[in-house]
Amino acid sequence: MKPKVIILTGYGINSEEETAFAFNQTGSESEIVHINDLIDGHKKLEDYQIFCLPGGFSYSDDTGSGIAIANKLHNNLKEQILNFAKSDKLVLGICNGFQMLANLGLVPGLDGNYGERTIALMHNNTTRHQCRWIHMKSTSQKCIWTKDIEIMHLPISHGEGNFYCESNILKRLQDQDQIAFTYCHPDGSPAKGEIPTNPNGALADIGAICDESGRIFGIMPHPERFNSFTNEDGWELKKEALIREGKEIPTKGAGLKIFENASTYFS
Amino acid sequence: MAAASIDGAIRNIIAVGGSLDHLAIMDNFCWCSADESQRLGELKDAAKACYDYAVKYGTPYISGKDSMFNDFKGFNAKGEAIKISVPPTLLISSISVMPDVTKAVSLDPKFAEDLIYILGETNEEELGGSEYFAMHKALGNKIPKVDADKAITLYKKFEQATDQRLISSALSPTYGGLGLTLAKKAIAAQLGMDLKLPKTQRADHFLFSESASRFVVTIAPNNKEKFEKLFSGDFTAIGTITESPEFKIEGIIDTDLKTLEKAYKKTFKDF
Structure with a gap:
Protein backbone atom coordinates (compact mmCIF):
# COMPACT_ATOMS: atom_id res chain seq x y z
CA MET A 1 0.00 0.00 0.00
CA LYS A 2 1.18 3.50 -0.78
CA PRO A 3 2.13 5.54 2.30
CA LYS A 4 -0.15 8.52 2.84
CA VAL A 5 1.49 11.92 3.10
CA ILE A 6 -0.06 14.95 4.74
CA ILE A 7 1.42 18.17 3.35
CA LEU A 8 0.59 21.26 5.33
CA THR A 9 -0.55 24.48 3.66
CA GLY A 10 -1.81 27.90 4.70
CA TYR A 11 -0.53 31.25 5.96
CA GLY A 12 2.14 31.70 3.28
CA ILE A 13 3.38 28.15 2.76
CA ASN A 14 3.93 28.06 -1.00
CA SER A 15 5.74 24.89 -2.10
CA GLU A 16 3.00 22.37 -1.28
CA GLU A 17 2.08 21.64 -4.92
CA GLU A 18 5.56 20.64 -6.12
CA THR A 19 6.19 18.77 -2.86
CA ALA A 20 3.00 16.76 -3.42
CA PHE A 21 4.10 16.13 -7.01
CA ALA A 22 7.48 14.83 -5.80
CA PHE A 23 5.86 12.44 -3.31
CA ASN A 24 3.31 11.25 -5.88
CA GLN A 25 6.05 10.60 -8.44
CA THR A 26 7.86 8.26 -6.05
CA GLY A 27 5.23 5.87 -4.75
CA SER A 28 3.48 7.87 -2.04
CA GLU A 29 0.01 9.35 -2.03
CA SER A 30 -0.10 12.92 -0.85
CA GLU A 31 -2.83 15.18 0.40
CA ILE A 32 -2.48 18.92 0.87
CA VAL A 33 -4.25 19.94 4.07
CA HIS A 34 -4.83 23.43 5.45
CA ILE A 35 -3.45 23.88 8.95
CA ASN A 36 -6.89 24.98 10.18
CA ASP A 37 -8.46 21.73 9.00
CA LEU A 38 -6.03 19.94 11.32
CA ILE A 39 -6.75 22.34 14.17
CA ASP A 40 -10.51 22.05 13.68
CA GLY A 41 -10.26 18.27 13.68
CA HIS A 42 -11.45 17.70 10.09
CA LYS A 43 -8.19 15.86 9.51
CA LYS A 44 -6.05 13.86 11.92
CA LEU A 45 -2.29 13.33 11.74
CA GLU A 46 -2.67 9.72 12.91
CA ASP A 47 -4.34 8.86 9.57
CA TYR A 48 -1.05 9.47 7.71
CA GLN A 49 2.40 7.87 7.59
CA ILE A 50 4.40 10.91 6.45
CA PHE A 51 4.00 14.46 7.78
CA CYS A 52 5.51 17.19 5.59
CA LEU A 53 6.07 20.85 6.35
CA PRO A 54 6.89 22.41 2.97
CA GLY A 55 8.78 25.56 2.06
CA GLY A 56 7.39 29.05 1.75
CA PHE A 57 7.13 32.27 3.68
CA SER A 58 4.71 31.48 6.46
CA TYR A 59 3.48 34.65 8.16
CA SER A 60 5.78 36.43 5.67
CA ASP A 61 8.74 35.53 7.92
CA ASP A 62 7.68 38.28 10.35
CA THR A 63 9.25 37.82 13.79
CA GLY A 64 11.70 35.37 12.17
CA SER A 65 11.29 32.52 9.69
CA GLY A 66 8.96 29.75 10.77
CA ILE A 67 8.41 31.14 14.26
CA ALA A 68 4.80 32.30 14.14
CA ILE A 69 3.58 29.14 12.40
CA ALA A 70 5.58 26.94 14.79
CA ASN A 71 3.79 28.71 17.65
CA LYS A 72 0.45 28.09 15.99
CA LEU A 73 1.29 24.40 15.58
CA HIS A 74 2.64 24.19 19.13
CA ASN A 75 -0.37 25.93 20.68
CA ASN A 76 -3.00 23.93 18.81
CA LEU A 77 -1.54 20.60 17.75
CA LYS A 78 1.25 19.87 20.20
CA GLU A 79 -0.06 16.51 21.36
CA GLN A 80 -0.87 15.18 17.87
CA ILE A 81 2.53 16.25 16.56
CA LEU A 82 4.49 14.76 19.47
CA ASN A 83 2.59 11.47 19.16
CA PHE A 84 3.35 11.41 15.44
CA ALA A 85 7.05 12.16 16.06
CA LYS A 86 7.35 9.34 18.60
CA SER A 87 5.70 6.71 16.41
CA ASP A 88 7.47 4.82 13.61
CA LYS A 89 6.55 7.41 10.97
CA LEU A 90 8.41 9.99 8.89
CA VAL A 91 8.54 13.77 9.16
CA LEU A 92 10.03 16.12 6.55
CA GLY A 93 10.62 19.85 6.84
CA ILE A 94 11.93 21.68 3.76
CA CYS A 95 13.42 25.17 4.05
CA ASN A 96 10.71 27.11 5.92
CA GLY A 97 9.50 23.69 7.07
CA PHE A 98 12.99 22.95 8.49
CA GLN A 99 12.79 26.26 10.36
CA MET A 100 9.41 25.12 11.76
CA LEU A 101 10.88 21.75 12.81
CA ALA A 102 13.77 23.54 14.51
CA ASN A 103 11.45 25.91 16.35
CA LEU A 104 9.13 23.07 17.33
CA GLY A 105 12.12 21.12 18.65
CA LEU A 106 11.42 18.06 16.46
CA VAL A 107 15.01 18.14 15.20
CA PRO A 108 17.47 17.27 16.59
CA GLY A 109 15.21 16.00 19.45
CA LEU A 110 18.15 14.87 21.59
CA ASP A 111 17.43 12.11 24.11
CA GLY A 112 14.03 11.72 22.46
CA ASN A 113 13.14 15.05 23.98
CA TYR A 114 10.89 16.30 21.18
CA GLY A 115 9.61 19.80 21.78
CA GLU A 116 12.83 21.32 23.12
CA ARG A 117 14.43 23.88 20.82
CA THR A 118 18.22 23.43 20.66
CA ILE A 119 19.22 24.73 17.22
CA ALA A 120 18.62 27.90 15.20
CA LEU A 121 18.57 28.86 11.54
CA MET A 122 19.79 32.43 11.63
CA HIS A 123 20.02 35.09 8.93
CA ASN A 124 22.49 34.19 6.17
CA ASN A 125 25.84 35.75 6.87
CA THR A 126 25.74 36.94 3.24
CA THR A 127 22.95 39.23 4.57
CA ARG A 128 20.85 38.40 1.52
CA HIS A 129 18.35 35.85 0.37
CA GLN A 130 20.30 33.24 -1.62
CA CYS A 131 18.54 31.69 -4.60
CA ARG A 132 20.75 29.36 -6.66
CA TRP A 133 22.13 25.81 -6.93
CA ILE A 134 24.58 24.31 -4.45
CA HIS A 135 26.16 20.91 -3.81
CA MET A 136 25.63 18.81 -0.69
CA LYS A 137 27.31 15.71 0.62
CA SER A 138 25.34 13.04 2.41
CA THR A 139 27.08 12.38 5.73
CA SER A 140 24.70 10.28 7.85
CA GLN A 141 24.35 6.51 7.90
CA LYS A 142 21.18 6.62 9.97
CA CYS A 143 19.12 9.24 8.13
CA ILE A 144 16.35 7.39 6.29
CA TRP A 145 15.72 10.25 3.85
CA THR A 146 19.29 10.43 2.49
CA LYS A 147 19.90 6.70 2.02
CA ASP A 148 22.05 5.79 -1.04
CA ILE A 149 22.77 9.43 -1.80
CA GLU A 150 26.38 10.62 -2.08
CA ILE A 151 26.55 14.11 -3.54
CA MET A 152 23.45 16.02 -4.53
CA HIS A 153 23.00 19.15 -6.62
CA LEU A 154 20.05 21.10 -5.22
CA PRO A 155 18.48 24.55 -5.41
CA ILE A 156 18.40 26.78 -2.35
CA SER A 157 16.12 29.74 -1.75
CA HIS A 158 16.38 31.18 1.74
CA GLY A 159 17.35 34.21 3.76
CA GLU A 160 17.67 32.39 7.07
CA GLY A 161 19.60 29.17 6.62
CA ASN A 162 22.60 29.87 8.79
CA PHE A 163 22.57 26.79 11.03
CA TYR A 164 23.75 27.35 14.58
CA CYS A 165 23.85 25.48 17.87
CA GLU A 166 25.98 25.40 21.02
CA SER A 167 29.21 23.41 20.79
CA ASN A 168 27.98 20.65 23.12
CA ILE A 169 24.92 20.17 20.87
CA LEU A 170 27.12 20.12 17.75
CA LYS A 171 29.31 17.46 19.31
CA ARG A 172 26.29 15.30 20.04
CA LEU A 173 24.98 15.76 16.48
CA GLN A 174 28.36 14.61 15.18
CA ASP A 175 28.71 11.74 17.65
CA GLN A 176 25.18 10.52 17.04
CA ASP A 177 25.41 10.70 13.21
CA GLN A 178 22.57 13.23 12.96
CA ILE A 179 24.15 15.54 10.40
CA ALA A 180 22.50 14.47 7.15
CA PHE A 181 23.90 16.89 4.56
CA THR A 182 26.82 19.30 4.53
CA TYR A 183 27.54 21.93 1.86
CA CYS A 184 30.44 20.87 -0.36
CA HIS A 185 32.29 21.51 -3.61
CA PRO A 186 31.07 19.60 -6.71
CA ASP A 187 33.74 16.92 -6.03
CA GLY A 188 32.49 16.40 -2.48
CA SER A 189 35.30 18.19 -0.66
CA PRO A 190 34.00 20.25 2.30
CA ALA A 191 33.04 23.92 1.95
CA LYS A 192 34.78 24.73 5.24
CA GLY A 193 32.46 27.68 5.77
CA GLU A 194 33.56 29.40 2.59
CA ILE A 195 31.05 31.46 0.63
CA PRO A 196 29.63 30.74 -1.95
CA THR A 197 30.07 26.95 -1.49
CA ASN A 198 28.56 27.25 1.98
CA PRO A 199 25.78 29.69 1.02
CA ASN A 200 24.87 31.08 4.41
CA GLY A 201 27.66 30.60 6.95
CA ALA A 202 26.11 27.49 8.51
CA LEU A 203 28.10 25.99 11.38
CA ALA A 204 30.15 22.96 10.22
CA ASP A 205 28.60 23.47 6.73
CA ILE A 206 25.39 21.88 7.99
CA GLY A 207 22.48 22.00 5.50
CA ALA A 208 20.28 19.20 6.84
CA ILE A 209 19.93 17.20 10.06
CA CYS A 210 17.76 14.42 11.38
CA ASP A 211 16.54 13.31 14.78
CA GLU A 212 18.17 10.43 16.69
CA SER A 213 16.04 7.83 14.92
CA GLY A 214 16.79 9.18 11.40
CA ARG A 215 13.05 9.47 10.67
CA ILE A 216 12.59 13.23 11.19
CA PHE A 217 14.48 15.26 8.62
CA GLY A 218 14.98 18.99 8.18
CA ILE A 219 16.67 20.28 5.02
CA MET A 220 17.38 23.84 3.82
CA PRO A 221 17.58 23.21 0.02
CA HIS A 222 14.53 22.25 -2.04
CA PRO A 223 14.73 18.67 -3.36
CA GLU A 224 11.12 18.97 -4.61
CA ARG A 225 12.30 21.64 -7.06
CA PHE A 226 14.60 19.11 -8.72
CA ASN A 227 11.82 16.76 -9.76
CA SER A 228 12.65 16.80 -13.50
CA PHE A 229 15.88 16.51 -15.47
CA THR A 230 15.21 19.94 -16.98
CA ASN A 231 14.93 21.63 -13.54
CA GLU A 232 18.66 21.43 -13.01
CA ASP A 233 20.98 24.35 -13.48
CA GLY A 234 23.10 23.43 -16.49
CA TRP A 235 20.83 20.68 -17.83
CA GLU A 236 21.29 21.94 -21.39
CA LEU A 237 24.99 21.02 -21.34
CA LYS A 238 24.23 17.59 -19.84
CA LYS A 239 21.57 17.04 -22.51
CA GLU A 240 24.01 17.89 -25.31
CA ALA A 241 26.62 15.49 -23.89
CA LEU A 242 24.02 12.68 -23.68
CA ILE A 243 22.84 13.27 -27.26
CA ARG A 244 26.40 13.08 -28.57
CA GLU A 245 27.01 9.85 -26.67
CA GLY A 246 23.84 8.47 -28.23
CA LYS A 247 22.19 8.16 -24.84
CA GLU A 248 18.62 8.87 -23.84
CA ILE A 249 17.63 12.08 -22.09
CA PRO A 250 16.24 11.22 -18.65
CA THR A 251 12.98 12.72 -17.43
CA LYS A 252 13.26 12.48 -13.65
CA GLY A 253 15.28 14.80 -11.43
CA ALA A 254 17.79 13.53 -8.88
CA GLY A 255 16.02 15.35 -6.03
CA LEU A 256 13.25 12.72 -6.18
CA LYS A 257 15.58 10.19 -4.51
CA ILE A 258 14.82 11.78 -1.12
CA PHE A 259 11.08 11.23 -1.60
CA GLU A 260 11.63 7.74 -2.96
CA ASN A 261 13.57 6.84 0.20
CA ALA A 262 10.52 7.83 2.24
CA SER A 263 8.09 5.63 0.34
CA THR A 264 10.58 2.71 0.34
CA TYR A 265 10.69 2.90 4.15
CA PHE A 266 7.09 1.69 4.28
CA SER A 267 7.36 -1.03 1.62
CA MET B 1 12.94 51.07 -34.22
CA MET B 98 7.19 24.13 -26.75
CA PRO B 99 5.85 20.58 -27.03
CA ASP B 100 9.17 19.15 -25.82
CA VAL B 101 11.18 21.15 -23.28
CA THR B 102 14.31 19.08 -23.90
CA LYS B 103 14.52 20.70 -27.35
CA ALA B 104 15.13 24.10 -25.76
CA VAL B 105 18.39 25.70 -26.87
CA SER B 106 20.52 27.72 -24.45
CA LEU B 107 22.91 30.46 -25.49
CA ASP B 108 26.18 28.96 -24.24
CA PRO B 109 28.35 26.99 -26.70
CA LYS B 110 28.73 23.44 -25.39
CA PHE B 111 32.02 21.82 -26.45
CA ALA B 112 35.38 22.65 -28.01
CA GLU B 113 35.67 21.93 -31.76
CA ASP B 114 32.01 22.91 -32.29
CA LEU B 115 31.43 25.07 -35.35
CA ILE B 116 30.27 28.69 -35.17
CA TYR B 117 27.87 30.12 -37.77
CA ILE B 118 25.98 33.33 -38.40
CA LEU B 119 22.49 32.87 -39.80
CA GLY B 120 20.87 35.73 -41.68
CA GLU B 121 22.28 38.69 -43.50
CA THR B 122 24.48 41.40 -42.00
CA ASN B 123 24.04 44.77 -43.66
CA GLU B 124 27.20 46.62 -42.73
CA GLU B 125 25.53 49.97 -43.29
CA GLU B 126 22.92 49.39 -40.60
CA LEU B 127 24.80 51.20 -37.85
CA GLY B 128 22.43 54.12 -37.29
CA GLY B 129 21.66 54.42 -33.59
CA SER B 130 24.03 51.53 -32.84
CA GLU B 131 26.18 51.07 -29.74
CA TYR B 132 29.27 51.27 -31.95
CA PHE B 133 28.34 54.66 -33.34
CA ALA B 134 27.30 55.87 -29.86
CA MET B 135 30.79 54.93 -28.65
CA HIS B 136 32.15 57.20 -31.39
CA LYS B 137 29.61 59.87 -30.42
CA ALA B 138 27.80 59.58 -33.75
CA LEU B 139 24.17 58.85 -34.51
CA GLY B 140 24.33 57.72 -38.13
CA ASN B 141 21.44 57.67 -40.53
CA LYS B 142 20.91 54.09 -41.67
CA ILE B 143 18.89 52.24 -39.08
CA PRO B 144 18.25 48.47 -39.23
CA LYS B 145 15.28 47.53 -41.44
CA VAL B 146 13.25 44.37 -41.01
CA ASP B 147 12.40 42.22 -44.02
CA ALA B 148 9.68 40.10 -42.45
CA ASP B 149 9.20 37.73 -45.41
CA LYS B 150 12.86 36.82 -45.41
CA ALA B 151 12.87 36.55 -41.63
CA ILE B 152 9.89 34.19 -41.58
CA THR B 153 11.60 31.85 -44.07
CA LEU B 154 14.71 31.78 -41.86
CA TYR B 155 12.73 31.32 -38.63
CA LYS B 156 10.82 28.37 -40.11
CA LYS B 157 14.11 26.69 -41.04
CA PHE B 158 15.41 27.44 -37.56
CA GLU B 159 12.37 25.71 -36.06
CA GLN B 160 13.13 22.62 -38.17
CA ALA B 161 16.74 22.70 -36.99
CA THR B 162 15.74 22.84 -33.31
CA ASP B 163 13.25 20.08 -33.84
CA GLN B 164 16.01 17.91 -35.32
CA ARG B 165 18.36 18.92 -32.48
CA LEU B 166 20.89 20.30 -34.96
CA ILE B 167 21.69 23.43 -32.98
CA SER B 168 23.74 23.27 -29.76
CA SER B 169 23.58 26.92 -28.79
CA ALA B 170 21.99 30.06 -30.17
CA LEU B 171 21.83 33.77 -29.43
CA SER B 172 20.33 36.53 -31.50
CA PRO B 173 22.43 39.68 -31.97
CA THR B 174 20.87 42.90 -30.69
CA TYR B 175 22.79 45.84 -29.18
CA GLY B 176 26.46 45.65 -30.07
CA GLY B 177 25.81 43.34 -33.03
CA LEU B 178 27.81 40.20 -33.78
CA GLY B 179 30.84 41.35 -31.80
CA LEU B 180 28.99 41.49 -28.50
CA THR B 181 26.96 38.36 -29.27
CA LEU B 182 30.07 36.28 -29.91
CA ALA B 183 31.74 37.62 -26.78
CA LYS B 184 28.65 36.90 -24.65
CA LYS B 185 28.54 33.34 -25.90
CA ALA B 186 32.21 32.77 -25.15
CA ILE B 187 31.80 34.20 -21.63
CA ALA B 188 28.71 32.06 -20.99
CA ALA B 189 30.49 28.83 -21.91
CA GLN B 190 33.91 29.78 -20.55
CA LEU B 191 35.25 28.41 -23.82
CA GLY B 192 37.39 30.27 -26.35
CA MET B 193 36.68 31.16 -29.97
CA ASP B 194 38.86 31.09 -33.04
CA LEU B 195 37.19 33.34 -35.63
CA LYS B 196 37.78 34.53 -39.18
CA LEU B 197 35.55 37.22 -40.65
CA PRO B 198 34.46 37.30 -44.31
CA LYS B 199 36.83 39.48 -46.34
CA THR B 200 34.02 41.03 -48.34
CA GLN B 201 32.86 43.37 -45.57
CA ARG B 202 34.51 46.07 -43.49
CA ALA B 203 35.40 44.31 -40.25
CA ASP B 204 34.25 46.84 -37.65
CA HIS B 205 30.97 47.50 -39.47
CA PHE B 206 30.39 43.78 -39.88
CA LEU B 207 31.04 43.15 -36.19
CA PHE B 208 28.88 45.96 -34.84
CA SER B 209 26.06 46.47 -37.36
CA GLU B 210 22.75 45.88 -35.63
CA SER B 211 20.91 44.29 -38.55
CA ALA B 212 17.77 42.41 -37.50
CA SER B 213 16.72 38.77 -37.99
CA ARG B 214 20.06 37.08 -37.32
CA PHE B 215 21.38 34.33 -35.06
CA VAL B 216 24.80 33.19 -33.94
CA VAL B 217 24.72 29.44 -33.45
CA THR B 218 27.14 26.64 -32.65
CA ILE B 219 26.72 23.06 -33.83
CA ALA B 220 28.38 19.69 -33.30
CA PRO B 221 30.85 18.96 -36.14
CA ASN B 222 28.82 15.82 -36.96
CA ASN B 223 25.81 17.95 -37.89
CA LYS B 224 27.72 20.10 -40.38
CA GLU B 225 26.34 18.55 -43.52
CA LYS B 226 22.69 18.48 -42.43
CA PHE B 227 22.91 21.98 -41.02
CA GLU B 228 24.51 23.52 -44.11
CA LYS B 229 22.00 21.80 -46.35
CA LEU B 230 19.03 23.09 -44.35
CA PHE B 231 20.36 26.66 -44.15
CA SER B 232 21.81 26.69 -47.66
CA GLY B 233 22.32 30.35 -48.66
CA ASP B 234 21.61 31.69 -45.16
CA PHE B 235 24.76 30.83 -43.26
CA THR B 236 28.26 32.22 -42.82
CA ALA B 237 30.77 29.88 -41.17
CA ILE B 238 33.08 31.99 -39.02
CA GLY B 239 35.10 29.69 -36.82
CA THR B 240 35.32 27.12 -34.07
CA ILE B 241 35.01 26.86 -30.29
CA THR B 242 38.30 26.22 -28.49
CA GLU B 243 39.16 24.69 -25.12
CA SER B 244 41.73 27.40 -24.41
CA PRO B 245 40.10 30.54 -23.01
CA GLU B 246 41.23 32.82 -25.83
CA PHE B 247 39.01 35.00 -27.97
CA LYS B 248 40.64 35.50 -31.35
CA ILE B 249 39.46 37.14 -34.54
CA GLU B 250 42.13 36.76 -37.20
CA GLY B 251 43.94 40.03 -37.80
CA ILE B 252 41.62 41.98 -35.51
CA ILE B 253 41.67 40.95 -31.88
CA ASP B 254 43.53 38.49 -29.67
CA THR B 255 42.26 38.59 -26.12
CA ASP B 256 41.05 36.23 -23.41
CA LEU B 257 37.82 35.46 -21.59
CA LYS B 258 38.88 37.11 -18.34
CA THR B 259 39.39 40.45 -20.10
CA LEU B 260 36.08 40.11 -21.93
CA GLU B 261 34.17 39.18 -18.79
CA LYS B 262 35.66 42.03 -16.82
CA ALA B 263 34.63 44.51 -19.51
CA TYR B 264 31.16 43.00 -19.79
CA LYS B 265 30.45 43.02 -16.08
CA LYS B 266 31.91 46.35 -15.05
CA THR B 267 29.51 49.15 -14.14
CA PHE B 268 28.59 51.89 -16.60
CA LYS B 269 30.67 55.01 -16.75
CA ASP B 270 29.85 57.43 -13.90
CA PHE B 271 28.28 54.75 -11.71
Missing part, protein backbone atom coordinates in the same frame (compact mmCIF):
# COMPACT_ATOMS: atom_id res chain seq x y z
CA ALA B 2 9.50 49.57 -33.62
CA ALA B 3 9.94 46.87 -36.27
CA ALA B 4 13.37 45.98 -34.85
CA SER B 5 11.85 45.65 -31.34
CA ILE B 6 9.13 43.35 -32.60
CA ASP B 7 11.52 41.23 -34.66
CA GLY B 8 13.90 41.14 -31.67
CA ALA B 9 11.24 39.72 -29.36
CA ILE B 10 10.23 37.13 -31.95
CA ARG B 11 13.71 35.95 -32.92
CA ASN B 12 14.70 35.68 -29.24
CA ILE B 13 11.90 33.17 -28.82
CA ILE B 14 12.86 31.33 -32.01
CA ALA B 15 16.48 31.19 -30.78
CA VAL B 16 15.52 29.29 -27.61
CA GLY B 17 13.29 26.84 -29.45
CA GLY B 18 9.86 28.51 -29.73
CA SER B 19 7.67 28.42 -32.80
CA LEU B 20 5.98 31.12 -34.90
CA ASP B 21 2.92 28.84 -35.00
CA HIS B 22 2.35 29.29 -31.27
CA LEU B 23 3.70 32.67 -30.34
CA ALA B 24 2.10 35.74 -28.76
CA ILE B 25 3.54 39.15 -27.99
CA MET B 26 2.87 42.08 -25.65
CA ASP B 27 3.59 45.76 -26.24
CA ASN B 28 4.82 48.24 -23.67
CA PHE B 29 5.09 51.81 -24.88
CA CYS B 30 7.50 53.79 -22.71
CA TRP B 31 6.97 57.14 -24.32
CA CYS B 32 7.56 60.76 -23.37
CA SER B 33 6.17 64.21 -24.01
CA ALA B 34 2.99 62.76 -25.49
CA ASP B 35 1.56 66.26 -25.88
CA GLU B 36 4.16 67.25 -28.49
CA SER B 37 3.38 66.69 -32.16
CA GLN B 38 6.78 65.14 -32.99
CA ARG B 39 6.45 62.52 -30.20
CA LEU B 40 2.83 61.82 -31.10
CA GLY B 41 3.82 61.33 -34.73
CA GLU B 42 6.50 58.84 -33.68
CA LEU B 43 3.95 57.10 -31.49
CA LYS B 44 1.60 56.77 -34.46
CA ASP B 45 4.38 55.27 -36.61
CA ALA B 46 5.32 52.81 -33.85
CA ALA B 47 1.69 51.74 -33.41
CA LYS B 48 1.43 51.25 -37.18
CA ALA B 49 4.53 49.03 -37.09
CA CYS B 50 2.95 47.03 -34.27
CA TYR B 51 -0.06 46.33 -36.48
CA ASP B 52 1.91 45.66 -39.68
CA TYR B 53 4.45 43.27 -38.19
CA ALA B 54 2.02 41.43 -35.92
CA VAL B 55 -0.12 40.72 -38.99
CA LYS B 56 2.89 39.77 -41.08
CA TYR B 57 4.38 37.42 -38.47
CA GLY B 58 0.94 36.15 -37.42
CA THR B 59 1.72 36.90 -33.78
CA PRO B 60 -1.21 38.38 -31.82
CA TYR B 61 -0.82 40.95 -29.05
CA ILE B 62 -2.33 39.42 -25.93
CA SER B 63 -1.64 42.29 -23.55
CA GLY B 64 0.22 45.53 -23.24
CA LYS B 65 0.76 48.74 -21.35
CA ASP B 66 1.49 52.38 -22.09
CA SER B 67 3.21 55.07 -20.13
CA MET B 68 3.08 58.25 -22.15
CA PHE B 69 4.83 60.79 -19.95
CA ASN B 70 8.21 59.46 -18.84
CA ASP B 71 9.31 63.02 -18.24
CA PHE B 72 10.87 64.78 -15.30
CA LYS B 73 10.04 68.44 -14.89
CA GLY B 74 11.84 70.37 -12.18
CA PHE B 75 14.75 72.67 -11.49
CA ASN B 76 18.50 72.35 -11.64
CA ALA B 77 20.99 73.50 -8.98
CA LYS B 78 20.85 77.06 -10.34
CA GLY B 79 17.07 77.16 -10.02
CA GLU B 80 16.48 77.00 -13.76
CA ALA B 81 13.52 74.99 -15.07
CA ILE B 82 14.59 71.71 -16.72
CA LYS B 83 12.87 68.78 -18.41
CA ILE B 84 14.47 65.34 -18.76
CA SER B 85 12.71 62.74 -20.93
CA VAL B 86 13.40 59.12 -21.83
CA PRO B 87 13.87 58.36 -25.52
CA PRO B 88 10.59 56.93 -26.90
CA THR B 89 10.94 53.18 -26.40
CA LEU B 90 8.85 50.24 -27.49
CA LEU B 91 9.36 47.14 -25.36
CA ILE B 92 7.97 43.93 -26.82
CA SER B 93 7.70 40.73 -24.76
CA SER B 94 7.09 37.36 -26.35
CA ILE B 95 5.78 33.99 -25.22
CA SER B 96 5.65 30.63 -26.97
CA VAL B 97 4.81 27.04 -26.08
